[in-house]
Amino acid sequence: MSAMPVLASFGGAFEFIFTPQRSNVTGGNGVGGIHQVVELALTQLEVTVLAMALALVIALPAGLYFGHRGTGELLAIGLGNAGRAVPELALIALMAAVIGVGLLNLTVALAILGIPPILTNTFVGIREVDRASVEAARGIGMTEFEIVRKVEAPMAIPSIFTGIRTATINIVATATIAPLAGVATLGEFIIGENVYGDNGVLAGAILVALLALALEFGLAAIQRRLTSKGLKLTPV
Amino acid sequence: MASATTLAAVGEVGKGFFHERTTQSCQAKPSHLFCWDWAREHIDRYGTPTLQQFELVAISVVLGFTVAFALALLAHRRRWLRPPLLAGTGVLYAVPSVAFFLLLLPITGRGRETAIIALSAYTLQIIYRNVTVGLGNVPESAKDAARGMGMTKRQILWRVELPLAIPEIIGGLRIATVSTVAIATLAVFAHAGGLGTQIYGEANLHFPTSIIIAGGIAMLMALTFDAILLTIQRFSTPWRRVRSS
Numbered sequence: 001m002s003a004m005p006v007l008a009s010f011g012g013a014f015e016f017i018f019t020p021q022r023s024n025v026t027g028g029n030g031v032g033g034i035h036q037v038v039e040l041a042l043t044q045l046e047v048t049v050l051a052m053a054l055a056l057v058i059a060l061p062a063g064l065y066f067g068h069r070g071t072g073e074l075l076a077i078g079l080g081n082a083g084r085a086v087p088e089l090a091l092i093a094l095m096a097a098v099i100g101v102g103l104l105n106l107t108v109a110l111a112i113l114g115i116p117p118i119l120t121n122t123f124v125g126i127r128e129v130d131r132a133s134v135e136a137a138r139g140i141g142m143t144e145f146e147i148v149r150k151v152e153a154p155m156a157i158p159s160i161f162t163g164i165r166t167a168t169i170n171i172v173a174t175a176t177i178a179p180l181a182g183v184a185t186l187g188e189f190i191i192g193e194n195v196y197g198d199n200g201v202l203a204g205a206i207l208v209a210l211l212a213l214a215l216e217f218g219l220a221a222i223q224r225r226l227t228s229k230g231l232k233l234t235p236v
Numbered sequence: 237m238a239s240a241t242t243l244a245a246v247g248e249v250g251k252g253f254f255h256e257r258t259t260q261s262c263q264a265k266p267s268h269l270f271c272w273d274w275a276r277e278h279i280d281r282y283g284t285p286t287l288q289q290f291e292l293v294a295i296s297v298v299l300g301f302t303v304a305f306a307l308a309l310l311a312h313r314r315r316w317l318r319p320p321l322l323a324g325t326g327v328l329y330a331v332p333s334v335a336f337f338l339l340l341l342p343i344t345g346r347g348r349e350t351a352i353i354a355l356s357a358y359t360l361q362i363i364y365r366n367v368t369v370g371l372g373n374v375p376e377s378a379k380d381a382a383r384g385m386g387m388t389k390r391q392i393l394w395r396v397e398l399p400l401a402i403p404e405i406i407g408g409l410r411i412a413t414v415s416t417v418a419i420a421t422l423a424v425f426a427h428a429g430g431l432g433t434q435i436y437g438e439a440n441l442h443f444p445t446s447i448i449i450a451g452g453i454a455m456l457m458a459l460t461f462d463a464i465l466l467t468i469q470r471f472s473t474p475w476r477r478v479r480s481s
Binding site for chain 1: 326329332335337338342414415417419421422432435436441442443444447448450451455459
C-alpha cells in the first residue's frame with residue numbers, strides 16, 4: 001500500500017477528467033474529457049435542482065402549515081423517520097423497473113427522498129419558536145399568515161435549512177445512481193465501469209464528491225445570508 | 237484484473253438468474269410487480285446478503301459511535317475544537333457514499349473495509365452533533381448540585397451529564413443507524429456484499445420482485461434497529477417514564 005500506485009490512480013483519474021481517453025469498448029472513440037464531464041455534471045445538477053424544487057414546493061408549505069397549527073406531529077415526525085429507512089438504491093431501481101426510466105420519473109423518485117427531511121425540520125423549527133413571540137405578534141395585530149412569514153419562518157431558518165441541506169445531500173448523492181434510471185449523470189462514469197475503466201470510476205467519484213461539497217458550501221453560505229442579524233447575535 | 241474477472245463471474249451468474257427466472261411462472265407477465273411463486277422458492281437467497289448487511293451496519297455504527305463519542309467528549313472539554321469538528325464531520329457527511337466507497341478504492345481496495353470506513357464516516361456528524369447537543373442541554377443546576385456534593389469533573393461527566401444526555405445520544409444513534417441500513421445497500425458498489433447485491437446487477441434491475449424483497453428486508457432491518465434502540469432509550473432513562481406517567 002505504498003503511496004506511488006495511489007498517486008498514480010488519482011493522476012489517471014484527473015487525466016480522464018481533462019482529456020478524452022481511449023476505451024477498449026467504444027472502438028477507438030474517446031471517453032471522458034472535460035466536455036463530457038461538464039455535460040454530465042450539468043445533468044446531475046439539473047435533476048438535483050428539479051427534484052429539490054418539487055420537494056420544496058410540497059414539503060415547505062406543509063411543514064409551515066402543520067408547524068403553525070401545531071397539528072399533524074405524528075405525520076411530520078413519522079414521515080421523517082420512515083423516509084430515512086428507504087433504501088435509495090431500491091427506490092431508484094424499483095421505479096426504473098416498474099414505472100420506467102426518464103428524467104420525469106427520476107425527478108419524482110428523488111423528490112420523494114427530499115420531502116421527509118424538509119417537512120420534519122420545518123415542522124420542528126416552527127414548533128420550537130417561542131410561543132411568547134407568536135403571542136406578541138398576534139397582540140400587535142398580525143394576521144396568521146404574517147406571523148408565519150415574519151416571525152416563525154425567520155426564527156426557524158436554521159432548522160429549515162438543516163432539512164434543506166440534508167435533502168440536497170440525499171438527492172445529489174442518489175442522483176449518482178441515476179444512470180440506472182436512464183439519466184446520464186456523473187454516475188455514468190461509475191455505473192459504466194466497463195466503458196470508462198478504473199480511471200473513469202475514480203474520476204466519477206471525485207467529481208460527484210466535489211459537486212456535493214459545492215452544493216453543501218453554497219447552501220451554508222445562503223443560510224448565513226438568510227439568518228437575521230438578531231438571531232446570529234444570540235448564541236443558540 | 238481481479239475485479240474484471242469477478243465482474244465477468246457476476247455477469248455469468250446474473251445471466252443464470254435471469255434465465256432461471258424467465259422460465260418461471262412469472263414469464264407470462266413480464267411486468268409482474270411481485271411474483272409470489274418465485275419469492276417462495278428463492279427466499280433463502282437473501283439470507284447471506286441480509287447477514288452481510290447487518291454486519292456492515294453493526295460494525296460501522298459501533299465504530300462511528302466510538303469515534304464520534306470520543307470527539308464529542310473532547311470538544312466538551314475544549315470548546316475551541318467545536319467549530320472545526322463540526323465542519324470536518326459535516327464534510328464527511330456531505331460526500332455521497334458511492335463516491336466515498338470509490339475514492340477509497342486506490343487506498344483500501346474493494347471489499348468490506350472500504351464500505352465500513354465510508355459508512356462509519358457518514359455516521360460521525362449525526363452522532364457527534366447529538367452528543368454535543370445532549371451535553372449542552374444538561375441544566376446548570378444539576379451540575380451545580382453535583383459540584384456541591386463534592387464530585388470531580390470526571391464524576392460529573394459520567395454520573396450526571398452523560399446520563400442526562402442519553403435521550404439525545406440515543407436519538408442520534410437511531411438516526412445514524414436507520415440511515416446506515418438504507419445506505420449500506422449501496423455497499424454493492426464497493427463489492428462489499430449486502431442486500432444491494434440483490435437489487436443492483438443486470439438480472440435484478442429488471443425484476444421488481446427481487447428489488448422489493450431486498451428493499452423490504454432493508455427497511456424492516458432499519459425499523460427493527462430503531463425499535464431496539466428506542467427500547468434501550470426508555471429503559472436507560474427511568475426518570476423520564478416516572479415523570480410522564
